[in-house]
Amino acid sequence: MAFVSSGYNPEKPMENRISDIGPRNASDFFPPVIAKNKGKWLWHEICEPGILMHKAESGDEVYTVRCGGARLMSVGHIREICAIADKFAGGHLRFTTRNNIEFMVGTLAEAKSLKEYLNAQKFEGGSFKFPVGGTGAGITNIVHTQGWVHCHTPATDASGTVKVVLDELFEEFGQMRMPAQVRISMACCLNMCGAVHCSDIAILGYHRKPPIIDHEWLDNLCEIPLAVASCPVGAIRPTKKEIVTEKGETKTVNTVAIKNERCMFCGNCYTMCPSLPLSDQTGDGLVIMAGGKVSNRISNPKFSKVVVAFIPNEPPRWPRLAKIIRQIVEAYASDARKYERVGDWAERIGWERFFEKCDLEFSEHMIDDFRDPAYYTWRQTTNFKF
Amino acid sequence: MAKHATPLLDQLQSGPWPSFVADIKAEAERRHKNDNNVEYQIPVDVCDDLLGILELSYKDGTTHWKHGGIVGVFGYGGGVIGRYCDQPQMFPGVAHFHTVRVAQPAGMYYTSDFLNQLCDLWDMRGSGLTNMHGATGDIVLLGTTTPQLEEFYFDLTHKMNNDLGGSGSNLRTPASCLGDSRCEWACYDAQELCYQMTQEYQDELHRPAFPYKFKFKFDGCPNGCVASIARSDMSFIGTWRDDIRIDQEAVAAYVGGEIQPNGGAHAGKDWGAFDIEKEVINLCPTECMWMEDGKLKINDRECTRCMHCLNVMPRALRIGNDRGLSILVGAKAPILDGAQMGSLLVPFIKVEEPYDGIKEIIEGIWEWWMEEGKNRERLGELIKRQGLAKAIAAVGLTPVPQHVMEPRHNPYIFWKEEDVEGGWDRDIADYRKHHQR
Numbered sequence: 001m002a003f004v005s006s007g008y009n010p011e012k013p014m015e016n017r018i019s020d021i022g023p024r025n026a027s028d029f030f031p032p033v034i035a036k037n038k039g040k041w042l043w044h045e046i047c048e049p050g051i052l053m054h055k056a057e058s059g060d061e062v063y064t065v066r067c068g069g070a071r072l073m074s075v076g077h078i079r080e081i082c083a084i085a086d087k088f089a090g091g092h093l094r095f096t097t098r099n100n101i102e103f104m105v106g107t108l109a110e111a112k113s114l115k116e117y118l119n120a121q122k123f124e125g126g127s128f129k130f131p132v133g134g135t136g137a138g139i140t141n142i143v144h145t146q147g148w149v150h151c152h153t154p155a156t157d158a159s160g161t162v163k164v165v166l167d168e169l170f171e172e173f174g175q176m177r178m179p180a181q182v183r184i185s186m187a188c189c190l191n192m193c194g195a196v197h198c199s200d201i202a203i204l205g206y207h208r209k210p211p212i213i214d215h216e217w218l219d220n221l222c223e224i225p226l227a228v229a230s231c232p233v234g235a236i237r238p239t240k241k242e243i244v245t246e247k248g249e250t251k252t253v254n255t256v257a258i259k260n261e262r263c264m265f266c267g268n269c270y271t272m273c274p275s276l277p278l279s280d281q282t283g284d285g286l287v288i289m290a291g292g293k294v295s296n297r298i299s300n301p302k303f304s305k306v307v308v309a310f311i312p313n314e315p316p317r318w319p320r321l322a323k324i325i326r327q328i329v330e331a332y333a334s335d336a337r338k339y340e341r342v343g344d345w346a347e348r349i350g351w352e353r354f355f356e357k358c359d360l361e362f363s364e365h366m367i368d369d370f371r372d373p374a375y376y377t378w379r380q381t382t383n384f385k386f
Numbered sequence: 387m388a389k390h391a392t393p394l395l396d397q398l399q400s401g402p403w404p405s406f407v408a409d410i411k412a413e414a415e416r417r418h419k420n421d422n423n424v425e426y427q428i429p430v431d432v433c434d435d436l437l438g439i440l441e442l443s444y445k446d447g448t449t450h451w452k453h454g455g456i457v458g459v460f461g462y463g464g465g466v467i468g469r470y471c472d473q474p475q476m477f478p479g480v481a482h483f484h485t486v487r488v489a490q491p492a493g494m495y496y497t498s499d500f501l502n503q504l505c506d507l508w509d510m511r512g513s514g515l516t517n518m519h520g521a522t523g524d525i526v527l528l529g530t531t532t533p534q535l536e537e538f539y540f541d542l543t544h545k546m547n548n549d550l551g552g553s554g555s556n557l558r559t560p561a562s563c564l565g566d567s568r569c570e571w572a573c574y575d576a577q578e579l580c581y582q583m584t585q586e587y588q589d590e591l592h593r594p595a596f597p598y599k600f601k602f603k604f605d606g607c608p609n610g611c612v613a614s615i616a617r618s619d620m621s622f623i624g625t626w627r628d629d630i631r632i633d634q635e636a637v638a639a640y641v642g643g644e645i646q647p648n649g650g651a652h653a654g655k656d657w658g659a660f661d662i663e664k665e666v667i668n669l670c671p672t673e674c675m676w677m678e679d680g681k682l683k684i685n686d687r688e689c690t691r692c693m694h695c696l697n698v699m700p701r702a703l704r705i706g707n708d709r710g711l712s713i714l715v716g717a718k719a720p721i722l723d724g725a726q727m728g729s730l731l732v733p734f735i736k737v738e739e740p741y742d743g744i745k746e747i748i749e750g751i752w753e754w755w756m757e758e759g760k761n762r763e764r765l766g767e768l769i770k771r772q773g774l775a776k777a778i779a780a781v782g783l784t785p786v787p788q789h790v791m792e793p794r795h796n797p798y799i800f801w802k803e804e805d806v807e808g809g810w811d812r813d814i815a816d817y818r819k820h821h822q823r
Contacts, residue, residue, distance in 0.1 A: 001426045003533075004510070006540040013460040013536070018543035020588040023489035023551075023559075026567070026577050029497050034567050041570040043700040045649040052649075054568055062568065070406040072528075074413035074433075075505035075514040082498035082505075093501075095494040095518055097563065097612050104568075123408035125399030136651030145521060148443035149436070150469060150485065150528055152451045157443065159406045160398055167401030176654035192719035194521045195617035198727070230762075232722040268722055274453040281447030294616045296608035297694045298669055301615050303725055315444040316394040338657050339648075339669060339694070373724055 031092035031104050033062045049174050050132035051111045063111035064102050067118050067130040068141045068166075068173060071099040072149060072159050080121075080129070088114045098141045098183075100134045133174035137181055139329070140173065142166055144186035145194040147205070153267050154188035155205030155284040156313050161321060162186050165203065168322040169329065179336040179345070182329065183293070190266045200342040201328060202289040202304045203321065209283035210235075210263040211276035215243045219254040222273035227256055230272040235262035264370070286311040286321055290328060290354075291343030302343045305351070307358070309365035324360070331357040350385050388414070389431055390438030394445060410437055413514050424510050428479075428531050432513045435479030436529070439471055457484055457532050459539040463594040465550030466535055483529040486512070486538060487551035489584070490525050492577035492604075493564035503546055511538045522601065523561030523612075524551035549588075555762075556594040560584045562604035563611040571696060572606030573624025573709040574737040580604045582741060583748070596752075597759035607705070608693050614717070614728070619765040620748065621714040621728040626706035629686040630695070636702035637662075637682045648698050666695050710736040713747055715777060716766030726766040729774055731781065733788045747781045754780035 009015050027035065037056035044054040052064040069081075081101060085093040088110065089103040096102060105111050118130035134140035142165060145151065147158030165184065166173065172182075185196035188205035196202035218224070228236045239257040244250050256276075269276045288311065292304030307328070311320050328342075335357055336345035346354040355362045368374035388411070398407045414433035417426065429435070439450050454468035467485040474481035488504070504525070508514060513529035520526035530538065542548050551559035560583055563569070565576030583602060584591065590600075603614030606624045614621035639645045640660060646653065647660045662682070667675045674688035675695065682702070684695075696703045713735065714728030731751075735743050751765065754777065759768045769777050778785050803810045 001430075004425050004427060004537075006537040007544065008536045008540040010536070016544075017460075019461060019549070020592060021543060021547065021549045022585045022588055022591075023581070024491045024500070024546075024548055025581050026491040026493050026495045029491055029495040029500065030567060031495075034495070038568075039566040039572075039575065041566065041568060042704075043570055043649075045646065045700075046651055046653070049654070054570075064568070068404060069518065070404045070409065071517045071519070072406040072409070073516055073518055074409050074416075075509045075516065076413050076416050077409050078501055078505050078516065078518065082502050085498045091498040093496055093498070094564070095496075097494075097523075097561075099518065101518075123399070123405050124412065125396075125405055125408045126402075127399065127405040127408060128402050129404055131402065131404065136649070136653070138654065143521065146517075148440055148449050148451075150451060150483070152449060152453050152469075154449050157440075160444070163398050163401065163403055163405065166403035170402040173403075176651060178654075181651075187719075190719075191721050195613065195719050197719055197725040198613065198616035266721060271453075279448040284447060292616075294610040294613040296610065296615075296690075296692050297697060298671055298692055301610070301727055303727070313447050315447070316397040338652060338665065339698075370724060 136176035138176040147188040198292040204287040207265040210260040211278040214275035218275035227273040235259040389434035392441040432479040435477040464553040486527040487524040492580040557590040560602040576604040576606040628706040628708040631704040750781035
């Protein structure tokens with residue numbers, strides 16, 4: 001295909017340049033009922049799973065239909081979403097912070113017929129395109145990161161692990177039988193661009209092998225002092241090494257040495273230095289964390305805690321991952337009190353009971369040994385359960 | 387016929403949850419058919435090659451993406467993340483596959499016109515694959531080649547009046563919840579403040595000058611739908627300091643079972659009849675509520691605004707009228723020194739145009755962090771290293787008990803010389819007059 005110019009002139013990059021304009025103001029996109037009643041909403045209710053109604057001081061009602069989506073979506077799929085917005089919702093829509101899609105309509109009848117329409121759309125292969133749900137005390141969409149689709153540091157795939165967990169929990173997305181909302185998040189490495197450290201249940205990719213050192217290239221591709229400084233546990237030091245190059249020459253190069261037993265596999269050195277890759281088929285896998293939350297409701301926000309130290313990567317369908325998450329969800333659903341989040345429940349019954357009820361094995365890996373905060377997680381009391 | 391066999395990925399087409407594999411395959415097919423005669427500016431088989439390289443990762447259990455190179459648009463230091471694959475001969479369509487971050491409107495409201503236009507642009511100049519949305523909030527456009535970056539940016543700014551988002555050591559694209567556009571609990575206009583702060587700090591957003599990344603997130607209330615307390619260096623959470631408004635008739639309706647508690651959020655299971663003592667009063671963390679003569683009473687002075695009672699009875703209880711926000715600082719994911727939650731810096735500030743008070747706090751913190759922060763040190767890590775009191779001093783506030791959960795456990799107070807009467811300069815000879823060696 002021939003190159004099509006936008007009008008940009010590479011000879012004069014500043015010619016007609018527009019910059020620093022920021023995003024569009026959201027008010028450019030509000031549906032009329034939102035523009036009219038902004039700041040004047042009285043209350044809301046969930047009419048049925050996936051349908052919310054908000055009531056305004058003016059007496060206006062807006063019915064929102066929420067459906068799930070894979071956050072990785074094609075332009076073809078987005079155009080289909082737009083066509084639905086045009087057909088049912090006056091050409092307006094929004095996305096939620098958990099990658100759901102919302103259409104706003106005027107009456108419950110319209111919302112119900114939209115719900116029916118959305119639930120009838122399928123991808124080739126049979127999966128739902130727009131499953132309706134994700135409201136109330138249920139399990140909503142899993143927020144996640146890039147994984148093997150588009151990132152250089154993942155220890156697992158994100159889209160795939162999320163797909164299999166949501167396949168397993170699919171009926172929960174469309175119903176509201178949990179004691180409180182259950183927020184599941186996925187991050188494919190410790191960098192956690194998905195910030196899963198405060199989720200009811202978190203899935204985290206983790207490496208378990210220290211970096212491989214590409215001695216021949218390291219000094220050409222990296223700043224050695226930056227690589228050394230990047231290590232949070234001081235495991236990397238500069239060194240000289242005699243090597244045989246790819247071409248068979250013997251020479252001495254500036255490189256680094258790593259104290260493997262100190263490594264916590266965070267991958268920060270690899271981010272700073274591409275000559276220190278650490279991904280590995282058997283070394284990499286998943287950690288499961290539980291009991292975090294961000295809401296201030298009833299109890300303070302909390303961090304997620306490690307409850308399964310390692311599950312191997314088992315693509316394409318990660319059967320052990322899906323099974324363990326189901327175990328946690330079922331134990332919680334049957335034992336927690338109304339309004340109790342996973343973390344509140346675990347604290348009330350005690351973490352010793354949590355492991356028992358979820359049928360999870362405790363090991364030394366679950367005892368924190370990372371710096372000062374570790375002490376505050378040990379038990380400084382005789383109050384415990386047998 | 388697919389370009390690459392993908393037997394492993396194909397197993398992700400089954401199961402009820404929307405299949406990203408099915409979607410990418412459908413897009414690959416649309417690109418080959420090209421019913422709309424799009425003049426594709428990057429390889430037509432980019433989606434096929436993405437599936438191919440992903441299948442390889444599914445087979446060998448490792449990623450095939452390399453570190454980003456330095457690519458971007460003229461004058462900006464962020465917004466584009468360079469991405470190259472490590473098997474370009476096998477998958478030439480994704481050899482160069484840069485990510486473009488596009489600034490999203492606050493609350494992520496769209497018209498179909500806007501999104502269709504963006505789709506047209508990305509179909510022609512990129513892979514046709516996106517994330518709606520990335521974790522920070524941007525519209526993430528996955529995969530294009532270097533020559534298309536300026537062309538895309540030119541079209542985005544000229545045709546769509548929209549900018550790129552942030553990446554690198556700069557202000558990342560701020561994000562908010564949907565605020566008072568459709569929520570009765572928003573204590574300030576989160577979307578507007580997010581927009582105004584984004585516009586105010588465009589330079590900081592596009593031109594990296596910070597020690598590391600910096601995130602703003604705006605939550606309208608303590609429920610925290612945008613998770614600002616967990617994942618933003620500076621978290622703006624709506625709150626109020628007067629009384630919760632009570633509609634006693636609606637309270638009675640909840641008690642009488644006429645209105646479903648919690649907006650009907652628990653309708654999927656029979657939890658029995660609503661019990662206001664058990665479900666509201668006894669769960670109040672400060673025990674500041676009681677029933678008296680059939681009326682709900684709240685000792686608002688003791689309330690910490692956790693939102694539970696408002697969440698359970700949205701038709702009976704409403705946020706107060708003297709509204710503003712709290713600012714918390716330093717939240718981050720575990721890399722490197724462990725995860726941190728935001729710590730309270732400003733208990734209460736009004737949200738009033740032109741937001742001078744809020745800007746002073748932001749700029750005070752930035753000045754301190756840029757002066758003292760080490761390379762790649764997040765604000766939270768600097769606060770841990772130097773102490774919260776330094777952050778409080780940096781914005782000129784007076785320390786108050788609200789800043790801590792409890793006072794310090796040790797007496798190791800770093801007194802300053804000016805705090806101690808007579809200073810630290812003493813004469814050993816004077817001392818020896820009274821103390822033999």
